[in-house]
Amino acid sequence: MKNTFTLLVVCILCQVLGAQNYTAQIQEFDTYASKSMATWQMPGMALAIVKDGKVIFKKGYGVTQIGTKKTVDTQTIFSCASTTKAMTATCMAMLVDEGEVSWDDPVIKYLPEFHLYDPYVTRELKIRDLFTHNSGVGNADFLWTIMNISSEEVLRKMQGVEPSYSLRSSFIYQNIFYLAAGKVIEKVSGQKWEDFIKARVFKPLGMNRTFPTLISSKDLNHSQPHYRVNGTIKSIIPDTADQIGPAGSVRSCIDDMCKWVTCMLDSSKYAGGRLLKPATWEELFRPQVIVPADEFYPTMQIIKPNWTTYGLGWFQHDYKGKKINYHTGSLAGEIAIHAQLPEAKLGFYFFGNFDHAELRHALVYKTFDLFALGGTRDWSAEFLTLYQGIQAKNEKAEADFEAKRMANTTPSKPxxxxxxxxxxxxxxxxxxxxxxxxxxxxxxxxxxxxxxxxxxxxxxxxxxxxxxxxxxxxxxxxxxxxxxxxxxxxxxxxxxx
CATH class of the missing domain: 2.40.128.600 (Lipocalin)
Known part of the structure; x- marks a missing residue:
């Protein structure tokens, strides 16, 4: 009895001391995040850290719109953008669990009207291929960024997009196949993708301030996107990904994303049960394809991973000998990132309202260093130097192009x-x-x-x-x-x- 009591006291002390130990890391992280935010000139951001099944830190920083005093808090709505992809993959995985669909079923079994340029690829494309960016079709985002057409018309036009490589022989990031995945979910479930994800993911997890589309997310506490135009940071009109919703249209707040991060770290468990069977959850994170170096983020030039892969809705690479799962999200003026260090049961989510400010990547590795792996590198400073170099190259390329202009010419015709x-x-x-x-x-x-x-x-x-x-x-x-x-x-x- 005495030994049992002693063990209980030790366990309680360990828990208390553990929480106290995090206090120093959290304070350091908070200071680092605030300082780095100013360096990157980020108007506003919100982020959260989940460790061992608990939210150990969440906070909003800055303002929702530059020139205002509307502060970002943990209820402020941002764009999840392409971090939506992992949610859509989870929705499909639920149908796999129910025996309604198989990862290796042909897509045309469910979408007989979906045709690609190459009839062979149309016939051989599997459900799994919709999630792995290796179909052979290159980036076709012009189908939704330069025209206002329905999702169905976007898919119909894919038949006219010539392949960039042969099926499953390479990797080019591709949004529209996630739209096709959403249509399969609709066909199999009998529900619109928007309704399915609300009923099967948002509602069970209690994500009451998470919306499947921009049009459904009208809210006063909503962050505005920002872009640097001619050297000045300005607020811009929110972009929409509603046409390709399953690829990137979800909008949420950091309070709700804490629930999603916690669920995805813990084999899809939540208070009321679990979203997926353990084996199906593992399949989402199993490396599916190798990602060429030139298709990965520039930050990898500094991280220098030994391998880079893609799962089902997740980029992956090694860091200090550990496997990292993550995905970014980007719309004009809005950014996000969801990252996991599974072995340490550590997760991170970030929202920002300034276009492609790669402070998001810096805070990922700062989180992993501080709360699991150790290290004191200033990732923010290193990534800022990297991206300033990229910007300088882009500006030089623009100047070189402008220099090629021939003076004193006139048009051939009136x-x-x-x-x-x-x-x-x-x-x-x-x-x-x-x-x-x-x-x-x-x-x-x-x-x-x-x-x-x-x-x-x-x-x-x-x-x-x-x-x-x-x-x-x-x-x-x-x-x-x-x-x-x-x-x-x-x-x-x-x-x-």
Whole structure:
């Protein structure tokens, strides 16, 4: 009896001392996060750390919108962006558990209308392939970023996207196959993806401030995205990923994401049970494909992992001999990251409202160092130097491009002859109108830019959404001397005679 009492006292003391020991790390982390946020000029962010099944730290920093006093708190809504992918993979895994679908079923079994450019790939594409970015189809985000079409039309247009490599032979990050996965979930479950994820993930976990789409997340306590335009950080219009919802449209707050992080660390367990069978949960994190170095984040130039893989909705690599699972999320002016160090039962989630501020990566490794692996490297400073170098290279490339402009040239034709509507079956239509001595190009009545003459038959200017940067358009004459083709940001359009 005495030994039992002594053991109980020791256990309680260990728990208390453990909590006290974290106090120093938390204080150090909080100070580091605040300092680094100022260095990266981040307007606002929210983050959380989960250790051994408990939320040991969560906090909001800064403001929801620059120029205001609206502070970020743990209830502020941000974009989860592509960290949504792990949620969609979990939804599919539930249907696998129920025997409704198999990872290796052909996609056309459920979506017979979904056709790709190569009939062989259409026939051989498996459910698993929808999650692993190795279908052979390259980035096709233009299908939802330059036109306002339905999700069904996005999938229909995929038949016109030529492959970049053969099936399962490489890796190119691909959003639209997650949309296809969402459609499979709908077909099998009889529910819209939005309703399925709410009923099967958000509700069981008590994620009451988590929304499947932008349009469903109207809330006063909502962060605004920010972008650096011409050297100045400004608030911009929120972008939407609702067209490809299963790939990146979920929006949430850090309080709710604590519940998701905790669940995903602990084999999908939650207070009321578990989302997945243990073996199915393990399958989500099993390396599925090797990711080439040039398809990984620039931060890996400093981390220097020995291997890089992708699971089902998760990037993976080694760090100090341990396996890391993580995924970033990025929309214009909004960022997120979800990272796990499973062996230490340590998880991290981050929201930010400034475009591609890679402070998110720095805080991941700072978390792993402080709360598990040890180390004192200033990841924020190292990553900032890295990205400043990348920015300098980009600025030099832009300057080099501008330097190639030929002076004292004129267009081949009067400006009015460049106007009209140009078509492409894949990219849609580009309407060109004259505005004074400038050409305005309206792409699919969705994305507009105003261009001045640059040289010869090339025009260049800014987008209406100025954070998109500059656009370049070149026109081509046919044998009769009439303007026939438009090359616009790598897309080719033809004007009918």
């Amino acid at each position: 400006l009015a002859e460049y106007t009209g509507t140009y078509y492409n079956s894949l990219y849609g239509e580009a309407e060109v109108v004259l505005d004074g001595n400038k050409l305005v190009i309206n792409l699919n009545n969705y994305l507009k830019a105003t261009l001045s003459h640059w040289h010869y038959d090339t025009f260049r200017g800014g987008y209406e959404k100025d954070w998109y940067g500059k656009a370049t358009a070149s026109f081509q004459l046919n044998a009769s001397g009439k303007i026939e083709k438009l090359s616009y940001e790598g897309m080719e359009f033809t004007r009918p005679n």
